[in-house]
Amino acid sequence: MSPEPALLKEQGANEMLFFFQNLINALQWGSFYALIALGYSMVYSILMLFNFAHGDIFMVGAYIGFGVSSGLIALAAWGGVAAPNWLILMLTIIFSMFLTSFVGMAVERIAYRPLRAAPRASAAITGLMIGMIMETGNLALLGARRVSFPALIEAVTYNMGGVFVTNKKIMIVLVSFLLMIALHQFVGRTRWGMAMRAMAFDYVVVPLMGVPLNTMAAMTFAIGSSLAAAAGILFGIAYPVLDPYMGILIGWKAFVAAILGGRGSVMGAALAGFLMGFIEIFVAMIFPSTLRDLIAYSIILLILVFRPHGFFGEPYSARLRL
Amino acid sequence: MPLLRIEKMTHYFGGLRAVHNYDLEIESGQVRGLIGPNGAGKTTVFDLITGIYRPTQGEIIFDGREIVGLKPHQIASMGLGRTFQNLLLWRYMTVLEHVKMACYSKISYGLIGAFFGTPRCHREEGENENKAYRLLEMMGVGDFADQVVPNLPYGAQRRVEMARALAIEPKILLLDEPTAGMNPEELIQMMEIIRRIHEELGLAIFLIEHRMRVVMELCEIIQTLVFGEVIARGTPEEIQNNPKVIDAYLGKEAVV
Numbered sequence: 001m002s003p004e005p006a007l008l009k010e011q012g013a014n015e016m017l018f019f020f021q022n023l024i025n026a027l028q029w030g031s032f033y034a035l036i037a038l039g040y041s042m043v044y045s046i047l048m049l050f051n052f053a054h055g056d057i058f059m060v061g062a063y064i065g066f067g068v069s070s071g072l073i074a075l076a077a078w079g080g081v082a083a084p085n086w087l088i089l090m091l092t093i094i095f096s097m098f099l100t101s102f103v104g105m106a107v108e109r110i111a112y113r114p115l116r117a118a119p120r121a122s123a124a125i126t127g128l129m130i131g132m133i134m135e136t137g138n139l140a141l142l143g144a145r146r147v148s149f150p151a152l153i154e155a156v157t158y159n160m161g162g163v164f165v166t167n168k169k170i171m172i173v174l175v176s177f178l179l180m181i182a183l184h185q186f187v188g189r190t191r192w193g194m195a196m197r198a199m200a201f202d203y204v205v206v207p208l209m210g211v212p213l214n215t216m217a218a219m220t221f222a223i224g225s226s227l228a229a230a231a232g233i234l235f236g237i238a239y240p241v242l243d244p245y246m247g248i249l250i251g252w253k254a255f256v257a258a259i260l261g262g263r264g265s266v267m268g269a270a271l272a273g274f275l276m277g278f279i280e281i282f283v284a285m286i287f288p289s290t291l292r293d294l295i296a297y298s299i300i301l302l303i304l305v306f307r308p309h310g311f312f313g314e315p316y317s318a319r320l321r322l
Numbered sequence: 323m324p325l326l327r328i329e330k331m332t333h334y335f336g337g338l339r340a341v342h343n344y345d346l347e348i349e350s351g352q353v354r355g356l357i358g359p360n361g362a363g364k365t366t367v368f369d370l371i372t373g374i375y376r377p378t379q380g381e382i383i384f385d386g387r388e389i390v391g392l393k394p395h396q397i398a399s400m401g402l403g404r405t406f407q408n409l410l411l412w413r414y415m416t417v418l419e420h421v422k423m424a425c426y427s428k429i430s431y432g433l434i435g436a437f438f439g440t441p442r443c444h445r446e447e448g449e450n451e452n453k454a455y456r457l458l459e460m461m462g463v464g465d466f467a468d469q470v471v472p473n474l475p476y477g478a479q480r481r482v483e484m485a486r487a488l489a490i491e492p493k494i495l496l497l498d499e500p501t502a503g504m505n506p507e508e509l510i511q512m513m514e515i516i517r518r519i520h521e522e523l524g525l526a527i528f529l530i531e532h533r534m535r536v537v538m539e540l541c542e543i544i545q546t547l548v549f550g551e552v553i554a555r556g557t558p559e560e561i562q563n564n565p566k567v568i569d570a571y572l573g574k575e576a577v578v
Contacts, residue, residue, distance in 0.1 A: 190436045194423045198412045205410045207394035208372055208403075210427030210490050 026281035031176035034273025035231035036254030039224025045264035045320035052127035055251015061229025097226035104225025149236035262313025331380030355541030403492030421454035424489035477508035
């Protein structure tokens with residue numbers, strides 16, 4: 001009757017629990033990366049251009065979400081309506097996605113449409129500048145202070161056989177999945193989705209089939225931006241402190257995910273976003289967390305050395321596809 | 323009144339005069355041909371009509387409306403269909419999707435309708451799908467409907483392109499070398515298809531072709547374009563015996 005086997009078993013069980021605990025964190029971070037990466041990938045496939053302002057559109061989306069939810073809460077209080085928080089959250093996500101889509105369309109109209117025939121490097125630099133304008137514009141507008149996203153969800157922790165899951169995490173992952181399924185349906189089945197996939201091939205035939213190019217470009221930016229806004233709000237729910245530079249690092253990481261998934265691939269961008277979440281979280285599980293990005297991105301670099309076109313990518317091609 | 327009338331159309335690429343004083347009249351249901359040596363500006367004429375380039379001078383009246391300055395998608399939606407010399411198909415999309423895509427301008431339901439799956443959305447999608455299948459059957463590529471384009475033999479790809487051009491419900495069809503690169507068997511099939519489109523759908527057809535045999539058999543009136551200028555026009559027999567045309571093709575001496 002030595003205690004050791006029991007202890008070992010206990011340890012093994014703990015490791016399993018630890019694994020599942022991290023799995024949920026990885027899914028949450030993967031959701032953020034995937035939602036943002038989709039915007040990069042879709043825009044790239046039709047304009048042959050990474051929209052480097054996309055990370056900052058994520059930031060703007062989070063701030064718009066902050067504004068909309070604060071507004072809705074104030075409105076409910078003023079009207080004396082006892083609006084449940086989940087309703088406010090749902091409305092916040094819908095309104096903010098809608099509003100942020102106009103930010104995306106404005107970026108396309110102002111920064112990219114005039115440069116459509118210009119060298120791609122010029123357009124990419126324009127995107128970087130638009131990003132900086134958004135960051136500094138936010139600073140100028142709201143001042144150098146951080147704002148707190150309203151706590152719309154009261155954290156409830158469920159103990160599922162030793163794994164602790166908060167309702168926030170479940171909600172974040174669920175909403176992201178729903179949005180991705182909706183996007184998949186949209187790109188796969190509707191006439192606009194088809195037009196986007198066709199536009200990824202050429203600008204010559206598509207208009208001759210009666211499709212307005214500018215409308216489609218604007219719509220692509222609108223969709224990418226609204227997904228980034230959703231990511232921003234979900235991020236604000238998990239990490240409620242917003243600052244004007246919050247979009248930079250997460251934007252770059254999602255950009256890596258878009259490359260890793262294979263430019264233009266909807267499925268690839270989503271899967272690679274989740275994969276990055278997993279790599280980051282599980283590296284942090286094994287190594288000291290200060291080394292997390294160093295090791296995680298070395299792994300991703302290695303993957304790209306062997307698969308330079310990403311998982312679902314093709315050489316010399318970045319066509320939009322499912 | 324002619325379906326398509328072009329008057330004194332001239333186009334410059336920088337200092338290069340690609341098309342000069344080009345005139346054309348096509349009534350609905352007529353078949354016209356455009357021949358000429360390589361680089362004569364034939365495809366440029368198509369690009370000008372379809373709005374890809376805006377002519378430097380001249381006017382184009384289609385279906386009673388001046389179309390110079392309109393966007394390509396607006397011109398296409400008015401009923402002007404076109405195929406391309408170098409097959410421009412979309413590699414990741416199925417044959418059926420190619421044709422459904424071309425119904426874009428015929429669909430009236432909006433984003434909200436699509437999101438909620440309204441009855442009108444279902445009805446229109448169903449109609450489009452039926453139309454697409456019908457066109458594919460007509461072109462003899464119905465069996466390939468769910469395949470992606472690279473799986474198809476070359477001749478079949480050409481016919482998919484034709485079905486796509488027909489899906490926008492054109493009044494006139496511009497065919498840019500529809501038999502380019504085809505073997506004799508595919509060539510005969512294609513000529514048969516063009517004849518059927520003309521007879522069954524009653525479409526006007528404007529055809530660029532290199533192969534004399536095709537133009538001679540299909541077209542009532544032919545224009546010969548050399549260095550952007552029409553040097554001869556007439557019936558196939560007249561063109562065949564026109565010394566200027568013979569010179570341009572055989573290159574005995576420069577004729578302009």
